[in-house]
Amino acid sequence: xxxxxxxxERYNHLRYQxxxxxxxxxxDFLYENTESVAPEVNVDxxxxxxxxxxxxxKTKSNSWLRxxxxxxxxxxxxxxxxxxxxxPDQVNIASLDEKINVTFPDGSNGVLNTNxxxxxxxxxxxxxxxxxEGEAYFDIKKSDKPxxxxxxxxQVRVLGTAFNLVTSNKDVELIVERGLVxxxxxxxxxxxxxxxxAVFLKSDNSxxxxxxxxxxxxxxxxxxxxxxxxxxANVILDLESxxxxxxxxxxxxxxxxxxxxxxxxxxxxxxxETLESMLGVEMEEKEGKIVISGQGC
Numbered sequence: 038x039x040x041x042x043x044x045x046e047r048y049n050h051l052r053y054q055x056x057x058x059x060x061x062x063x064x065d066f067l068y069e070n071t072e073s074v075a076p077e078v079n080v081d082x083x084x085x086x087x088x089x090x091x092x093x094x095k096t097k098s099n100s101w102l103r104x105x106x107x108x109x110x111x112x113x114x115x116x117x118x119x120x121x122x123x124x125p126d127q128v129n130i131a132s133l134d135e136k137i138n139v140t141f142p143d144g145s146n147g148v149l150n151t152n153x154x155x156x157x158x159x160x161x162x163x164x165x166x167x168x169x170e171g172e173a174y175f176d177i178k179k180s181d182k183p184x185x186x187x188x189x190x191x192q193v194r195v196l197g198t199a200f201n202l203v204t205s206n207k208d209v210e211l212i213v214e215r216g217l218v219x220x221x222x223x224x225x226x227x228x229x230x231x232x233x234x235a236v237f238l239k240s241d242n243s244x245x246x247x248x249x250x251x252x253x254x255x256x257x258x259x260x261x262x263x264x265x266x267x268x269x270a271n272v273i274l275d276l277e278s279x280x281x282x283x284x285x286x287x288x289x290x291x292x293x294x295x296x297x298x299x300x301x302x303x304x305x306x307x308x309x310e311t312l313e314s315m316l317g318v319e320m321e322e323k324e325g326k327i328v329i330s331g332q333g334c
Contacts, residue, residue: 126159136258145178148258172203174255191237192221201255209237214254220244251275260302269294280305283326291318291333
């Protein structure tokens with residue numbers, strides 16, 4: 038407790054209505070005694086106290102800023118998640134050195150051969166749309182919504198059917214096992230029925246349709262090759278497609294020989310050995326081709 042000098046007690050009754058002489062005397066007294074009546078101040082402690090108050094103010098301010106920023110981020114994330122939830126996801130499936138079974142959103146099935154790909158929405162809309170490259174077998178579930186397979190500028194449009202499809206830089210090959218399939222480009226359709234083979238030539242946008250004598254539509258799926266009294270010329274075509282090899286028949290009479298046999302996941306060497314025994318011919322690989330010689334049946 039700071040003691041008040043006696044002189045200060047004499048002036049504590051001063052009011053603004055008092056005489057100017059008393060005011061002047063009081064001011065002179067304060068000037069003369071200021072140092073003696075002022076309390077001691079620790080400058081370092083005062084400065085530290087001031088800094089603490091400033092920092093406390095900053096902390097409160099920063100807390101509000103962090104809260105506001107968090108709210109903004111949460112709102113942004115909510116919008117982003119909502120957009121993801123309302124946008125159908127794109128499904129991309131590609132095969133390298135193995136076959137892949139795929140079930141489409143409508144329940145239809147597809148089997149991708151090696152080095153092939155599918156791309157489609159997780160949920161179909163008014164159309165069942167699939168982008169495709171390579172080779173695949175399709176078994177399409179019947180529906181009022183068309184099933185459309187896009188291959189660049191060319192489309193295959195179906196409602197319910199089964200078929201094998203192969204794309205390349207030069208053409209698109211379609212073999213229909215059952216149902217009806219249509220090639221489509223620029224609004225023009227070419228319909229292909231079961232048992233027929235159609236080839237779309239990209240060079241001139243033409244479609245060549247022929248009968249498909251083979252019942253081995255997609256042997257690459259299960260490795261099953263079946264021939265029932267089939268001319269050897271047709272057998273060779275299936276073997277070339279299945280094993281990706283070329284045959285050279287030296288004696289044309291061999292092509293007319295009829296074959297009835299079933300190969301179930303047999304290797305090329307096993308098939309050659311069986312046919313040699315059945316036909317009485319010799320098969321030898323020369324310069325990337327399999328040469329068939331002998332009299333045959």
